Amino acid sequence: MVQRESLSANELLETIFSYVTKLSSMKEHEKMLLVLADMGRVLSNAERCSVWLLSEDKERIWTKVAHGIEALEIQSDLGIVGDAIKKDQKLIIDDVYKDARFNSDIDKQTGYKTKSMMVVPIYDEENEVMGAFQVVNSRSSDEIFETRDMERLLLASSYASEILIASKLTKEIEDTQKEVVFTMGAIGESRSKETGNHVKRVAQYSKILALGFGLPEEEAELLKNASPMHDIGKVAIPDAILNKPGRFNNEERTIMDTHAELGYKMIKNSNRPLLQAASIVAYQHHEKWDGSGYPQGLKEEEIHIYGRITALADVYDALGSDRVYKKAWDDEKIYSLLQEERGRHFDPQLIDIFFENLEAILAVREKLKDEFENE
Ligand code: C2E
Ligand code: SIN
Ligand code: SIN
Numbered sequence: 001m002v003q004r005e006s007l008s009a010n011e012l013l014e015t016i017f018s019y020v021t022k023l024s025s026m027k028e029h030e031k032m033l034l035v036l037a038d039m040g041r042v043l044s045n046a047e048r049c050s051v052w053l054l055s056e057d058k059e060r061i062w063t064k065v066a067h068g069i070e071a072l073e074i075q076s077d078l079g080i081v082g083d084a085i086k087k088d089q090k091l092i093i094d095d096v097y098k099d100a101r102f103n104s105d106i107d108k109q110t111g112y113k114t115k116s117m118m119v120v121p122i123y124d125e126e127n128e129v130m131g132a133f134q135v136v137n138s139r140s141s142d143e144i145f146e147t148r149d150m151e152r153l154l155l156a157s158s159y160a161s162e163i164l165i166a167s168k169l170t171k172e173i174e175d176t177q178k179e180v181v182f183t184m185g186a187i188g189e190s191r192s193k194e195t196g197n198h199v200k201r202v203a204q205y206s207k208i209l210a211l212g213f214g215l216p217e218e219e220a221e222l223l224k225n226a227s228p229m230h231d232i233g234k235v236a237i238p239d240a241i242l243n244k245p246g247r248f249n250n251e252e253r254t255i256m257d258t259h260a261e262l263g264y265k266m267i268k269n270s271n272r273p274l275l276q277a278a279s280i281v282a283y284q285h286h287e288k289w290d291g292s293g294y295p296q297g298l299k300e301e302e303i304h305i306y307g308r309i310t311a312l313a314d315v316y317d318a319l320g321s322d323r324v325y326k327k328a329w330d331d332e333k334i335y336s337l338l339q340e341e342r343g344r345h346f347d348p349q350l351i352d353i354f355f356e357n358l359e360a361i362l363a364v365r366e367k368l369k370d371e372f373e374n375e
């Protein structure tokens, strides 16, 4: 077996980027699933991967996509994958032959020797388990999967869920893209130990600010769907920096600051209006009105309105939330910072719109407040 260590941050970024580019020009769900299965395999550094789907009567599971082997169908109450699906569980197994659930018949048939395995469920539109993403045999030198590989497989499996849901509902591909974009944003955040609700709140705040600014409903909706992507470039930032439980030193800060341009580069090549908007947001959400922001140091109206809006929505939400490096601020302190930064960090007009719409903003904050998470 060809060994290789897990992807570096840059390779990871390039891999996701190349697959997202492929997906955005693709119309058939079956083909998209094949591409996603392959992405899951590459991202998690595995030799093989399959998408398993549960039959209508829940009696059997079958592979939608299998690399290097024929499509398979087995009883759902046999085997590791069936068990993961039944129990709605993510699994990492170092050696399947030490696992009583493992059904070695498939290995016997195919002559392929399975050793390590990871399985993550995929969900339908009612959030019911409808199948699983399985990868087999880690290519790392110790031949076992780690939590990091699991996170990367989860990224691919959540795309798969969205796509399967879309194919069931025969939704328009544009909608699928929207979901994928949202999922990517949410995963960028969850990796940085921020809750998924952060991106949902930023989305809603952005729409409120956009409407207050006078953007048409359709464009405000576009920005709502694009703004969850603002931190997608964080997927390429090493864990040790992203989740550092304290303040950054200069070097760490410099690396973190690359997330804006990295995110932009990941998605700028798509022609879709949604991804175009998302690339602007990713690029410009840390620019400041007075020109002191990054990465380009743009000022005032040089900063796209999407960038100015998302900047305010993101900082407002970040200040009010616990982070690995700081506690949540209380409301009065947040409001005085926003006023102080009116015309410095933030577009003065948007600060006024923010306070005019405070009631609606607080309603979103309450509705989408963080729940305690123990994962
Ligand atoms: P984030 O935590 O989502 O914060 C987004 C933005 O909110 C920050 O952008 C900053 O403008 C504002 N913000 C958040 N917390 C504070 C605060 O306590 N005081 C003030 N004045 N502003 C705050 P920024 O600074 O460009 O940081 C971008 C991202 O880099 C942050 O996203 C976070 O993920 C990370 N980060 C920044 N500084 C540190 C740090 O010292 N330690 C760690 N572990 N992460 C950091
Ligand atoms: C797969 O291709 O992922 C299935 C490998 C196996 O279990 O034989
Ligand atoms: C099992 O889950 O144990 C059977 C399926 C497989 O080996 O890929």
Ligand code: FE
Binding pocket: 230, 231, 259, 285, 286
């Ligand atoms: Fe950011």
Ligand code: FE
Binding pocket: 198, 230, 231, 314, 318
């Ligand atoms: Fe953010």
